[in-house]
Amino acid sequence: MATSVVFILLVALGQTSGLSGKNIAKGGKVTQSSLYGKAVPERAIDGNRASNWFQGSCSTTQRDKNPWWQLDLLRSYKVNTVTITIRRDCCQKRIHGAEIRIGNSLKNNGNDNPRCAVISYAERGTSKTFECRGMEGRYVNIVIPGRREHLTLCEVEVTGQPSGKKAPNVKNIAKGGKVTQSSLYGKAVPERAIDGNRASNWFQGSCSTTQRDKNPWWQLDLLRSYKVNTVTITIRRDCCQKRIHGAEIRIGNSLKNNGNDNPRCAVISYAERGTSKTFECHGMEGRYVNIVIPGRREHLTLCEVEVTGQPSGKKAPNVINIAKGGKVAQSSLYGKAVPERAIDGSRASNWPQGSCTHTQRDTNPWWRLDLLRPYKVNTVTITNRKDCCHKRINGAEIRIGNSLHNNGNANPRCAVITSILAGESKTFECHGMEGRYVNIEIPGRQEFLTLCEVEVTGQPSGKKAPNVINIAKGGKVAQSSLYGKAVPERAIDGSRASNWPQGSCTHTQRDTNPWWRLDLLRPYKVNTVTITNRKDCCHKRINGAEIRIGNSLHNNGNANPRCAVITSILAGESKTFECHGMEGRYVNIEIPGRQEFLTLCEVEVTGIVANSPDHMCLVG
Structure with a gap:
């Protein structure tokens, strides 16, 4: 009799989840559509059913369109129950109409997985358990579809047992890559877009941003070729979400035009502010994932980029930048703008940022890279100055060879630089020209030579380096x-x-x-x-x-x-x-x-x- 009374009391309090098995939610990883204040998604699996918001144990999103919260169980489970604790101090009706969805897909951030239940009604401060009867999945989502709303969860508990199936390959492969972008706005470095944080208010410091470039771009190098399944992009919330409209996602193995000429996966025609939008790329192969806004001047802001896929089995193309291991010299020195700045790995193109070389106003100014041995040079990529004077580079020549006669400027010519737009990076094909030295010279006039970055790709030629030691x-x-x-x-x-x-x-x-x-x-x-x-x-x-x-x-x-x-x-x-x-x-x-x-x-x-x-x- 006493046992029955205890059970009835637990049912009344909504605390029966512990009777049906271990809470598997606590070992998972969580994310949500946006962040309200400090109400991080982890609060909903902290083991605390405290339901007054000001106690600091409830997660909360911004007032999103279709707000959602997601639990990744890290492997596939047969889910028996999901128990949700409702906010007590106010606003319990906000949760009405929310859906619990369970499955293995990340399409639409997991919100398209099969539905377990709809929360039609909940008393404030109570914990309500929903039976999911062994539904299989790695992801448990709670989403309020069809309206703008705050989603607040004071605790989410899940019971179930491993399904015996291997979890789908949905690891975010972006986090292990290297990133760059067309330019830098303030401190909004490209790494912010792969920091694992979907915070979407710019001032939170988790979004990358370029200057207002012509055709701004952001590039992820996966370091090897992948078959890319999905690319998920989190949009800025606090302002300016329309800037991303028209952006293209491109995937491939080429660095031509900084990778922006690779095949297109998708166009971002529209995106709600602060949301994360997933694009299916259907196994497109490539080492590089680019996001570029073509055809206009714009800031490109990305609050998070997530990529799923599997190695393609193909060897990544030989695109290592061989310039970074070389030695450099130039015709003269303006201030502290040493020639090493052009191989520091930064494409920052505003002169005051301190990443560009600069000569005096020389007759026939030049800059020279010594690769330390002969290479067959495929490409030379040059980043031009942005803040002023971009036309100074016009008429410069790229020369490649093994001779130091005339400081290397008499070597064979790869290309003439007719123009490079302010702050842009332009790639020149040299078609395997052989040489130890890569020179950039402005012949025939007095000029300043400024280079914000020089990148070179190629492979060793197999020949012994010429005898040119000093x-x-x-x-x-x-x-x-x-x-x-x-x-x-x-x-x-x-x-x-x-x-x-x-x-x-x-x-x-x-x-x-x-x-x-x-x-x-x-x-x-x-x-x-x-x-x-x-x-x-x-x-x-x-x-x-x-x-x-x-x-x-x-x-x-x-x-x-x-x-x-x-x-x-x-x-x-x-x-x-x-x-x-x-x-x-x-x-x-x-x-x-x-x-x-x-x-x-x-x-x-x-x-x-x-x-x-x-x-x-x-x-x-």
């Missing part, structure tokens, strides 16, 4: 006199910085026949000598200087055979002189026949050890 850096140096602290070592410090105050140039007193000498420590067959001249003033002082190479120290080495006479080097430029294998341990630069200052901002020498063909210098 053998000057391992030598010892001397000069006729010392002006201030401008020691002779400055000319072999590896920096072509050419403004005297930067502290990378040598300087003698105003000597009669001033000279600078490099001791290579053993005899070499010298192929080339490259000299970088001062930029900020006085570049004509070098005119008439002679390069001499030999093994004698008579007259401090200045009586050795002559390789070349320097008739002129433009301000801040680097000029290469061919010495055709002249043999010697000493390389001298002297200005004969007058009193003069001798300033050298960098001296680079290539060659091979004399009489030792088996000891070729390696590429450096």
Whole structure:
């Protein structure tokens, strides 16, 4: 008799779920259509039936169209019961008409799965149990269809047993990928769209955003090729949801046009603010998932992107960016805009963000990437400056090859850059051109060269790298006199910085026949000598200087055979002189026949050890 009374009392209180089995909800993962304040979806499986909202144990969405809450049981179950605890302090009628749906599909966020029950009526503060009679599924959804409403759940408890079936392949594969986008608005980095958080108010800090670009895009690299089943996109709630209208989802293995030319899965014709919308891609194959708004200037904001699929079994295409492992140089330096900025992995294109290189206003300015070995280069992608001056790049040439003659700018030409729109990234096909060096040069005029990112794809050519190591850096140096602290070592410090105050140039007193000498420590067959001249003033002082190479120290080495006479080097430029294998341990630069200052901002020498063909210098 006493047992019957207890059972009747439990039924009256709506607390019978514990009698029918373990609550399997507590081990699951939860999400919901949006977030109201701090009322996260996890509150509905915290084990607490407290039903006053201000006690902090109830989940709540915004006032969504068709609001929903979803429990992922992580595997398929035969669900016996679902028990829901209703809010007590107010608004219990909001739950009326809600549906409980159970199944294995994530279509429409799981809200299209079979229906277990409709909550037609519930007393405030009570816990109500619904019999689902062994319905099979991994997902338990509670959705209020057909109207705008807040969905509040103070506790959800589920009983059931494993179905014995393997759970469907619905893992979100986006979270393991790498992301980039056409530009950056504030701190809204592209990683925000794969942070696992569907929070859709921009100020919550979980949405990515681009600048107002022409054809803005966001790209997910899955790191290998997948058969993509679905792409789910969470739309911004607090404003501007119409910005996403017309966006396209594209999937494929090509990086042409930043991946935006890959086949199209879907067009986002319409989306409710704050909702998550799933698009079926039916096993489309690809490594890259792009979302692009074509044909207009727009901000692209994505609060979450989720992707399901399975590996395609195909090897991912060879699209690694080989530029990031290289060494770089440029014709001169503007401020702190070092050449390394163009291979820092960031396509940020506003100059004040500090991710773009910049030369002085040089004649024929150039930037050079040393890949450290020869490659067959497939593509070169260049990101142009956005905040101003995007036309400066017009007419630039991309050159690829193994020679350092004219700083590499005499190598074969891959392409001429007729134009790149402000802040855009443009890819140039080089069709397997072979070379260790990738140069970008603006020929024929004085100009600033600014590069916000340079990306290169290709594969090793299988050929040995050419003999182009700079053998000057391992030598010892001397000069006729010392002006201030401008020691002779400055000319072999590896920096072509050419403004005297930067502290990378040598300087003698105003000597009669001033000279600078490099001791290579053993005899070499010298192929080339490259000299970088001062930029900020006085570049004509070098005119008439002679390069001499030999093994004698008579007259401090200045009586050795002559390789070349320097008739002129433009301000801040680097000029290469061919010495055709002249043999010697000493390389001298002297200005004969007058009193003069001798300033050298960098001296680079290539060659091979004399009489030792088996000891070729390696590429450096």
